[in-house]
Amino acid sequence: MNTIQRPLSIFLLAALASCSGIGFHGEHSLQTSQGVVLRSGSDGENGKLQYRLSSGSSYQPRLIKTHERSSVVSWFGVTVESISAELARKLAVEAWTGVRVVRVLPGMAASTAGLLTGDLILEINGKPVINDAQFIEMIEFSTQPGVACDLRVVRGVGTSTSGAGNDARAFNITLIPGEKEITDSQTDSIELDTSLGVLKVTGMQLAEIPADLGATVYGLSQARVYVVGIVTGSPAYLAGLRGGDQVQMCNGEPVTSLAQVARQVLSIAAEEGIAIDLAGKDIEFMEQASTESVDADSLVLGVRGPLGAHEASFELQNIDDVGFEFHIPILFDYDSDLDSTNWEALDFIFQFLGTYQSRYKPSETRQVERKSLLSLFPFGMFEFEKNEHGRRTTLFWLIRWRSRNR
Numbered sequence: 310m311n312t313i314q315r316p317l318s319i320f321l322l323a324a325l326a327s328c329s330g331i332g333f334h335g336e337h338s339l340q341t342s343q344g345v346v347l348r349s350g351s352d353g354e355n356g357k358l359q360y361r362l363s364s365g366s367s368y369q370p371r372l373i374k375t376h377e378r379s380s381v382v383s384w385f386g387v388t389v390e391s392i393s394a395e396l397a398r399k400l401a402v403e404a405w406t407g408v409r410v411v412r413v414l415p416g417m418a419a420s421t422a423g424l425l426t427g428d429l430i431l432e433i434n435g436k437p438v439i440n441d442a443q444f445i446e447m448i449e450f451s452t453q454p455g456v457a458c459d460l461r462v463v464r465g466v467g468t469s470t471s472g473a474g475n476d477a478r479a480f481n482i483t484l485i486p487g488e489k490e491i492t493d494s495q496t497d498s499i500e501l502d503t504s505l506g507v508l509k510v511t512g513m514q515l516a517e518i519p520a521d522l523g524a525t526v527y528g529l530s531q532a533r534v535y536v537v538g539i540v541t542g543s544p545a546y547l548a549g550l551r552g553g554d555q556v557q558m559c560n561g562e563p564v565t566s567l568a569q570v571a572r573q574v575l576s577i578a579a580e581e582g583i584a585i586d587l588a589g590k591d592i593e594f595m596e597q598a599s600t601e602s603v604d605a606d607s608l609v610l611g612v613r614g615p616l617g618a619h620e621a622s623f624e625l626q627n628i629d630d631v632g633f634e635f636h637i638p639i640l641f642d643y644d645s646d647l648d649s650t651n652w653e654a655l656d657f658i659f660q661f662l663g664t665y666q667s668r669y670k671p672s673e674t675r676q677v678e679r680k681s682l683l684s685l686f687p688f689g690m691f692e693f694e695k696n697e698h699g700r701r702t703t704l705f706w707l708i709r710w711r712s713r714n715r
Contacts (some may be wrong), residue, residue: 312464318657326564335495340491340571345537345553347372347518355379362501362516364538370506370516372526380493382449383486386417387424391440407431407463408444422484432461437691447550454488503537506591506618510578510625511608512647513545517567534567536612542648542669544630546622549675550612558611558620570610572598577605578625585627616675662686670697 397404655662
């Protein structure tokens with residue numbers, strides 16, 4: 310059976326079919342969620358570690374590991390710029406030799422040492438400075454907070470009191486660096502096994518964390534299966550499944566692998582005559598499923614996630630095949646898809662009869678969220694709007710009242 314029924318009262322107009330167009334949608338744009346966090350916390354060494362699931366591109370889920378480390382480095386409290394060829398010509402100096410001070414922060418190490426805006430810094434502890442990036446690296450890796458260092462500085466470049474060139478002079482400055490904390494972030498991505506076949510007939514994107522990764526991510530050497538993303542309006546969405554749910558039970562059996570769930574789903578789909586194109590691991594799953602007997606016509610999943618424990622029971626459906634179009638020129642247009650329904654009646658030049666728009670919305674709870682708007686008579690004389698927050702009614706364009714959901 311098909312659990313997603315669309316009201317098709319439009320067939321009352323079938324007598325006009327000779328001048329109408331009817332069609333079905335062949336494709337559906339899948340919408341999946343991102344950023345299911347499995348673990349987040351300290352790495353035990355003054356850093357932060359996070360593991361999260363991502364839907365990835367082309368519906369290939371990934372485990373994203375982000376490692377942030379904090380450290381204290383030297384800081385001069387100065388902003389500089391490289392001496393490019395253009396700036397060198399302007400200042401009448403050699404290009405890419407030293408850096409030019411653009412800003413000196415009050416009260417910081419550079420200000421205390423006497424550096425001024427416009428100074429050129431040529432060396433740090435006798436080592437030549439080439440550009441601004443290298444200057445920062447030298448400060449962070451070649452100096453220490455609180456330990457004095459020597460700077461070779463040129464002042465007065467680009468100025469002249471005699472009209473005959475620069476009144477520049479070179480000298481040394483002793484500077485005691487301050488300190489600042491910096492964070493270095495490293496991100497790694499690992500592809501996870503999934504089943505596009507399961508996605509196509511349920512609307513949920515599954516991913517398996519294998520046992521070897523499980524020991525690192527959640528401290529147990531066992532595989533787990535997670536819902537990474539949900540297609541809005543799909544059977545899984547309507548059944549209350551959401552991203553971040555761990556699939557613990559499948560048709561009464563404890564879940565130990567993605568293959569187990571995929572075999573059940575694909576077997577039921579085959580028994581129900583739901584046609585889907587199989588590729589990759591789904592072919593292997595289906596071959597394994599052919600040796601098993603499945604005494605079920607629906608899928609029952611027990612999950613636990615950020616929204617708590619939940620049992621979802623639903624029938625399968627090829628979500629790419631959901632949708633209907635009906636068109637009678639001038640009189641009526643109807644268009645439905647997996648997550649939306651729209652119709653227009655006598656809607657030409659300006660609205661004579663009415664329009665209706667309804668769409669499922671991503672939900673942060675296990676409840677279905679849907680927004681709908683019914684507009685009747687010219688220019689929306691009567692309008693009735695409903696969403697997850699409540700209802701709004703408008704009569705004769707001016708009279709309005711609202712009711713809110715608690």
